[in-house]
Amino acid sequence: MSSAHLFQQTDKQSVRTLWISDVHLGTRDCKAEYLASFLKRYHADTLYLVGDIIDGWRLRSGVYWPQAHTNVIRRLLTMSKRGTTVIYVTGNHDEFLRRYSALMLGNIHLVDEAEHVTADGRRLLVIHGDQFDVVTRCHRWLAFLGDSAYGFTLILNRWLNHWRERWGYGYWSLSAFLKYKVKTAVNFISDFEQAISRECLRRGFNGVVCGHIHHAEIRRIGEVEYLNCGDWVESCTALIEHWDGTIELYRLAEEQAFPIRQGAELANVVETAA
Template identity: 45%
Template sequence: MKTHFKTLVISDVHLGTKGAKAKEIARFLKQYRCDHLILNGDIIDGWQLKKSGSWKRKHTRFFNRVLKMMENHHTQVYYLRGNHDDFLDQILPLQIGNLRIQTDLIYESNGKKYFITHGDIFDSITTHLRWIAYLGDMGYTFLLWLNRVVNHYRFKRGLPYFSLSRYVKSKVKSAVSYIDQYETELAKMARAKGCDGIICGHIHQAENRMIDGIHYLNSGDWVETMSALAEDHEGNWQLIFYNEIDFKQLQTPEISQFKKESDLPENDLLPMKKVAFDRPGEDLNPPTFRIG
């Protein structure tokens, strides 16, 4: 039996680009079951699709996997808008069965409240100076291309995956400073909304730590680090990295420290309330949904 989480959070898949690890994330989702799947922005890269990106069959398979989770396991799916999939502004908020598409939400579980947002609304460059954001996106796209070339040769030599772009970001002082400021500002926003923590993406930097009493969680991405956030049925959060998963072990009964589906009571979930609201920044106390 596969590992069963209460909630999985993934972000920054950037489907439609060459750097998207569509096969890997589809395989990842095939190994796990969850009550709630939160797609926290930049799942589809509309910016690249307008320019040089292309949609592949493997990109469609990702959504096929999500649909199977909804159909076979009754997974509740929340697709939150990011800056690269801002075309969703034309339809949100929208609810179709177990799928909700919206701006952001407040998630309440085991007595704690988390504000969940992609994170671009706190990035003044992306929000107010869009042409600079596009320019930066071009440079980042080149860095990801170089990352693929480097890892192609590393694979041939039997070496493990190496995230070149993550290494560069860790060495550039301005990038390190930006990330620190970004995380601090998000923690402040969570406190302003009366939440215990914040869950975001956007900067492709997976993290799970406390900032001034606020639980800061970043799900990372699926073009570099290939990471996700997972919450067990006791409210504990952890980061999962694809390259650290032993897929053979996952097929055995003794697969994880987390609870299995058979261990859960039949009525583990309480009825959910509507959680979408129209635009960020208009309401510091948006609706919540409660689990367990």
């Protein structure tokens, strides 16, 4: 049994909204099993797919599509069939879909951006965010070069977590860790956040939900509420809106660590009692 199945719950939790981004189906580093397990646990009124769900860049150089990736698509279709409105916001890796923007297939809507109003009335711009990445927008060749280097770190990440799982440890992202340590990466993330927040403020939104940089976060930038979904390649994260309008950041690593902490605390209690 894979570790993804260990955290699957049988009872579905009803939530108002889910946001996921940067799944990159069609790549070896997509954590499709974890994502399918996560989606099975929720019934949502609305599900936003905030770009880069399918990786068209990688599929052009060769097809990689295991059953786990098909299972994610089937799960999304099942959610739509059962009443969830699925809004697919296009990104740069699935930009081939942008020519079909405004397409509606039943409960599935394809758009380049969307507006979401929370239960407590906040207006949020929902956009992938590649429009605010100067490298992607103005230096496309450099973006592809960076994508190749990034792919190498993901290969290292894959092998690292293979051995961590064999030794009983939870998921941990090497590539995400490097983002916090490399100054240029930190500066790039900060520039991206500032640029997208300024645009959000200019257009009169209370906040923005985005993806693109694979860096999940909820924080305020001036008057703007900045919410980034993260990804399902490195950090395995999502945003969840509850019925009162509060939005929380889900992290797979924190969920995996919780039962381990509980077990350690229980062991300490038993040892103390003995």
